[in-house]
Amino acid sequence: MSTENNILVKLHNAGFKQNNKWLVEGVSLTVEKGKIVTLIGPNGSGKSTTAKIALGIYKNIEGNVEKYTNKVGYVPQKISIDWTLPLRVCDFMLLTESISEKDIDEALSLTGVIHLKNKNLGNLSGGEFQRVLIARAISKKPELLVLDEPVQGVDYTGEIALYELIKNISDTLSCGILLISHDLHTVMTATDHVVCLNGHVCCSGSPMDVAKNNEYKALFGEKASQILTVYEHKHDHVHSEEGEIKKN
Amino acid sequence: MFDDFFVRALFAGIGIAFVTGPLGCFVVWRRLSYFGDTLAHSALLGVTMAYTLDLNIAISVFLISSVIALILIQLQKKTNLPGDALLGLLAHSSLAVGLVVIGFLTFIRFDIMGLLFGDILAVTTDDLLIIWTGGALILLVLKLIWKPLFASTVNYELAEAEGLNPDKAKAIFTILMAAVIAISIKMVGLLLITGMLIIPAAMARNISDSPQKMVLFSIIGGLLSVVLGLYSSLEFNTSSGPSIIAASLVLFILSLFKIKQSIKLKN
Numbered sequence: 001m002s003t004e005n006n007i008l009v010k011l012h013n014a015g016f017k018q019n020n021k022w023l024v025e026g027v028s029l030t031v032e033k034g035k036i037v038t039l040i041g042p043n044g045s046g047k048s049t050t051a052k053i054a055l056g057i058y059k060n061i062e063g064n065v066e067k068y069t070n071k072v073g074y075v076p077q078k079i080s081i082d083w084t085l086p087l088r089v090c091d092f093m094l095l096t097e098s099i100s101e102k103d104i105d106e107a108l109s110l111t112g113v114i115h116l117k118n119k120n121l122g123n124l125s126g127g128e129f130q131r132v133l134i135a136r137a138i139s140k141k142p143e144l145l146v147l148d149e150p151v152q153g154v155d156y157t158g159e160i161a162l163y164e165l166i167k168n169i170s171d172t173l174s175c176g177i178l179l180i181s182h183d184l185h186t187v188m189t190a191t192d193h194v195v196c197l198n199g200h201v202c203c204s205g206s207p208m209d210v211a212k213n214n215e216y217k218a219l220f221g222e223k224a225s226q227i228l229t230v231y232e233h234k235h236d237h238v239h240s241e242e243g244e245i246k247k248n
Numbered sequence: 249m250f251d252d253f254f255v256r257a258l259f260a261g262i263g264i265a266f267v268t269g270p271l272g273c274f275v276v277w278r279r280l281s282y283f284g285d286t287l288a289h290s291a292l293l294g295v296t297m298a299y300t301l302d303l304n305i306a307i308s309v310f311l312i313s314s315v316i317a318l319i320l321i322q323l324q325k326k327t328n329l330p331g332d333a334l335l336g337l338l339a340h341s342s343l344a345v346g347l348v349v350i351g352f353l354t355f356i357r358f359d360i361m362g363l364l365f366g367d368i369l370a371v372t373t374d375d376l377l378i379i380w381t382g383g384a385l386i387l388l389v390l391k392l393i394w395k396p397l398f399a400s401t402v403n404y405e406l407a408e409a410e411g412l413n414p415d416k417a418k419a420i421f422t423i424l425m426a427a428v429i430a431i432s433i434k435m436v437g438l439l440l441i442t443g444m445l446i447i448p449a450a451m452a453r454n455i456s457d458s459p460q461k462m463v464l465f466s467i468i469g470g471l472l473s474v475v476l477g478l479y480s481s482l483e484f485n486t487s488s489g490p491s492i493i494a495a496s497l498v499l500f501i502l503s504l505f506k507i508k509q510s511i512k513l514k515n
Contacts, residue, residue: 052409055408055409056408057405057409070411072410072411073410074405074406074409076403076405076406076409079403079405079406082277082402084276084279084453085277085401085402086453086456086457086458086459086461086462087402087459088457088458091458091459091460095398095399095402095407096395096399096406096407096410096412097410140410146409
């Protein structure tokens with residue numbers, strides 16, 4: 001019963017058709033409180049579509065979606081802000097919810113863009129804007145975070161820091177996260193559950209299970225699965241108190 | 249005090265400017281200027297209906313404009329024509345039908361120029377009542393739907409994903425557009441109402457860096473245009489609508505200097 005209560009969003013056999021073409025079909029997945037679910041897959045495999053189904057942006061879907069929360073933070077993959085709108089970062093932070101000045105400052109500091117608070121949104125670089133998008137999504141302390149390629153365009157060190165931040169948020173706010181990422185390294189280190197998509201669910205499970213799956217290897221190649229093997233390798237031994245390495 | 253036609257016109261204009269300011273910002277942000285034109289053109293049909301059925305002009309215009317807006321939404325769903333073609337179709341056909349109907353109503357003497365360009369002599373105390381109560385209602389509703397409307401103007405999917413129901417806000421905003429046209433038609437005239445919505449907002453865009461400021465400056469710009477326009481209308485015996493719009497154009501041109509300055513500062 002306790003796990004039932006922890007469910008934030010549940011897709012059952014969900015799919016979406018546009019112009020008589022399936023963008024994605026037969027997706028079942030569950031995002032629970034405090035858990036990170038990652039969607040991986042090649043371009044056009046329906047990752048963003050799946051996220052939009054989970055968010056309720058697409059209306060005429062097949063299958064069903066049960067959403068148990070309205071406190072949602074969303075970082076879309078693509079967003080274009082119109083020049084006709086004079087919008088500063090601090091205005092943008094208040095877009096969907098009225099949050100306190102303190103929470104705004106805190107979120108902007110966490111993503112390292114507090115100095116841009118009064119800047120016009122149109123004057124930001126791609127990476128800066130991405131950090132603002134993440135700050136906006138976390139500042140409202142959501143129960144469900146949906147992050148679609150959240151670190152695109154962010155510099156390398158920033159990328160690592162932001163993924164750490166995302167992991168921290170899932171722990172401290174105990175919110176559920178649906179993450180879309182191209183970065184297979186991240187998938188392994190922070191994720192509880194991986195769903196591998198290619199128009200449908202190829203395979204899903206813990207990062208380890210997915211890495212061993214043959215369909216995954218076929219989709220991403222041997223090299224990708226070696227990344228996971230390297231990671232797995234780290235865990236095939238334990239350190240004794242004397243610092244000696246003991247094989248499992 | 250409302251015995252004087254000029255005082256009535258002034259108060260009518262001020263009431264209208266308070267409403268067109270914020271609504272005009274959304275018209276600019278959401279790229280709805282041609283949509284506003286379409287509703288305004290269809291207002292002529294509303295005026296003829298008011299004369300034939302002996303209704304209040306504002307109420308009749310509001311009804312017809314709302315119906316046209318609904319037809320437009322249906323046509324957008326059912327046909328493959330692009331939005332601007334549908335708008336053109338509705339704008340010109342409703343204007344044409346309106347003019348044809350006027351041709352049949354030979355027993356009523358129409359002041360066509362007044363309808364098209366506004367007439368300050370025509371504002372009655374009843375009109376004032378409609379403008380101020382209607383205007384207050386429009387602003388109240390706009391305040392209630394501000395958050396979802398604004399959020400979906402910035403990004404529809406963000407608003408939808410985070411549970412703000414942007415479709416409902418958009419439908420309500422369409423009704424508000426019909427309402428603002430209904431209350432301002434006598435004053436500004438149906439050919440120039442969209443100007444009253446857009447030009448002060450465009451002027452405000454040039455001098456503001458946040459949405460709240462743009463709304464504020466848009467209202468101030470509208471108020472100045474009304475006062476300047478009406479006084480010159482009285483002075484030079486010109487139609488009230490064109491005089492107000494010309495005044496707002498002057499303000500817009502002045503606002504361009506501010507842009508030049510800020511570009512210089514940036515370099």
